[in-house]
Amino acid sequence: MRRDPPGTFAAAVIRHVRRIPPGRVAAYGDIAALAGSPRAARGVGAVLNGLGPDQDVPWWRVVNRVGRLSIPADLGRRALQRRLLLDEGVAFRDRDAVDLEHHHWDGDA
DNA sequence: AAGGTGACTGGCG
DNA sequence: TCGCCAGCCACCT
Numbered sequence: 001m002r003r004d005p006p007g008t009f010a011a012a013v014i015r016h017v018r019r020i021p022p023g024r025v026a027a028y029g030d031i032a033a034l035a036g037s038p039r040a041a042r043g044v045g046a047v048l049n050g051l052g053p054d055q056d057v058p059w060w061r062v063v064n065r066v067g068r069l070s071i072p073a074d075l076g077r078r079a080l081q082r083r084l085l086l087d088e089g090v091a092f093r094d095r096d097a098v099d100l101e102h103h104h105w106d107g108d109a
Numbered sequence: 110a111a112g113g114t115g116a117c118t119g120g121c122g
Numbered sequence: 123t124c125g126c127c128a129g130c131c132a133c134c135t
Binding site for chain 2: 124125126127128129130131132133134135
Binding site: 028029032039040041042043044048049059062063065071077078081 | 114115116117118119
């Protein structure tokens with residue numbers, strides 16, 4: 001799995017994703033900004049993609065800027081994310097887009 | 110160490 | 123918001 005030295009982008013991403021409360025979602029770009037690199041949204045995806053099974057990071061609470069699940073549909077990972085969010089009470093606008101208006105995490109506030 | 114890849118975005122029509 | 127596209131940037135060869 002992935003152990004990242006503190007101070008790295010990856011570590012910051014993990015740290016912030018852990019802060020997303022259940023029932024709320026954040027965009028890749030939001031996390032990138034919190035992590036200190038506002039334009040590194042894709043980097044956030046790369047980090048989450050490399051997460052180990054026991055990393056204990058709520059990766060499913062991260063969606064793209066319009067609320068759509070950005071995970072490739074294969075391997076059923078996508079369906080899993082959908083289910084996990086549903087279980088937390090996140091409402092969906094359609095098959096693979098959450099209702100951002102009501103569940104977007106303000107990054108605290 | 111250089112280049113390819115992609116769980117992204119914002120701009121434009 | 124939808125599609126398309128050109129930047130972007132961290133990851134992984």
